[in-house]
Amino acid sequence: MSRLLELLAAPFVSRRGWARKLRWSAGVAALGWWGLARRRPRRSPLAGEVALVTGGSRGLGLLIARELAARGCRVAICARDANELQRAVRSLRDEGLEALAITCDVTDTAQVERVVGEVVEHFGAIDLLVNDAGIIGVAPLDALSRADFDQAMAVNFWGTVNTSLAALRYMRPRRHGRIANVTSIGGKVAVPHLLPYSCAKFAAVGFSEGLRAELAGTGVKVTTVVPGLMRTGGEAHAVFKGKSNLERAWFTVAAETPGLAMSARRAARRIVRAIERGRAEVVVGVPAKVLRLTKEMLPNATLAALAAADRVMPAAPPRR
Numbered sequence: 525m526s527r528l529l530e531l532l533a534a535p536f537v538s539r540r541g542w543a544r545k546l547r548w549s550a551g552v553a554a555l556g557w558w559g560l561a562r563r564r565p566r567r568s569p570l571a572g573e574v575a576l577v578t579g580g581s582r583g584l585g586l587l588i589a590r591e592l593a594a595r596g597c598r599v600a601i602c603a604r605d606a607n608e609l610q611r612a613v614r615s616l617r618d619e620g621l622e623a624l625a626i627t628c629d630v631t632d633t634a635q636v637e638r639v640v641g642e643v644v645e646h647f648g649a650i651d652l653l654v655n656d657a658g659i660i661g662v663a664p665l666d667a668l669s670r671a672d673f674d675q676a677m678a679v680n681f682w683g684t685v686n687t688s689l690a691a692l693r694y695m696r697p698r699r700h701g702r703i704a705n706v707t708s709i710g711g712k713v714a715v716p717h718l719l720p721y722s723c724a725k726f727a728a729v730g731f732s733e734g735l736r737a738e739l740a741g742t743g744v745k746v747t748t749v750v751p752g753l754m755r756t757g758g759e760a761h762a763v764f765k766g767k768s769n770l771e772r773a774w775f776t777v778a779a780e781t782p783g784l785a786m787s788a789r790r791a792a793r794r795i796v797r798a799i800e801r802g803r804a805e806v807v808v809g810v811p812a813k814v815l816r817l818t819k820e821m822l823p824n825a826t827l828a829a830l831a832a833a834d835r836v837m838p839a840a841p842p843r844r
């Protein structure tokens with residue numbers, strides 16, 4: 525062994541033969557590179573884990589479910605529409621991936637308890653919960669009622685709380701688990717015409733960050749996911765009020781413009797990598813990062829810019 529080491533070190537110990545040293549170094553580097561290139565892909569720390577993705581029937585949730593299944597997770601997806609869930613399962617199966625579909629409205633605590641119980645019964649555990657289910661409404665304040673705020677809070681905030689509390693009952697005794705909460709850049713910066721959505725997402729951010737702090741040391745890690753606009757097709761399910769055609773027009777343009785809205789598949793990959801690493805927060809997309817940073821560094825100027833943007837957005841039609 526020591527002879528081998530001597531041989532390997534010889535060209536570097538000698539003061540002569542720089543060309544030989546260079547050739548030797550290049551050879552060693554090439555060998556290293558070849559070794560790295562041949563290395564099998566790293567096994568995901570999520571492989572074999574049981575994951576429940578709420579809102580997994582379409583859009584970002586389905587893409588996250590696909591990423592997780594591709595990394596070897598045993599995946600369950602839930603949403604309200606049973607037909608859409610079945611279509612999602614079929615689309616995964618077409619790619620050689622499996623998922624269990626369970627209908628559930630995350631605003632209903634009894635349904636949430638049932639779905640988490642079914643996941644545990646089917647797979648024997650729940651290791652990862654991805655809270656993706658969400659709704660969005662686009663309207664100016666004057667076209668909104670208290671019910672719009674209630675509805676946004678019910679799904680985007682209480683839905684996240686309901687599923688997290690239900691999953692924690694199984695995760696905490698095992699001192700093992702991960703929760704990823706898909707919030708929004710709208711939960712860090714209140715964008716005009718998205719007020720109920722922003723309120724609910726701000727609340728979800730607060731819940732998610734506080735939960736991570738309180739669960740530190742319990743074996744359960746919480747990741748707050750803060751996406752900017754993504755091309756998920758979600759605008760087709762948004763509710764528009766006020767001058768609804770104009771609201772739909774600006775929102776659809778923003779949600780479908782590359783550069784403003786990122787690829788949903790790429791976003792799903794980034795999110796799953798952040799979950800794998802147990803990161804506290806992941807802000808997804810360059811525009812979201814810029815907006816968040818600007819708000820933190822220049823809060824007054826940012827709010828003034830948002831007020832200026834509001835002035836050029838469609839006003840609500842006069843109430844009758």
Ligand SMILES: NC(=O)c1ccc[n+]([C@@H]2O[C@H](COP(=O)([O-])OP(=O)(O)OC[C@H]3O[C@@H](n4cnc5c(N)ncnc54)[C@H](OP(=O)(O)O)[C@@H]3O)[C@@H](O)[C@H]2O)c1
Nearest residue numbers: 579581583584603604605629630657658708753754756758
């Ligand atoms: N798209 C974006 O640009 C963007 C940006 C920032 C954050 N986000 C967030 O990312 C998440 C996914 O967005 P997306 O664009 O993929 O939306 P999407 O296509 O509309 O999908 C939403 C999913 O949530 C489910 N869902 C809605 N209400 C539910 C409820 N009460 N109970 C159970 N499931 C429910 C929907 O299924 P059912 O309707 O059948 O229940 C669907 O599976 C949301 O939380 C959204 O706020 C999106």
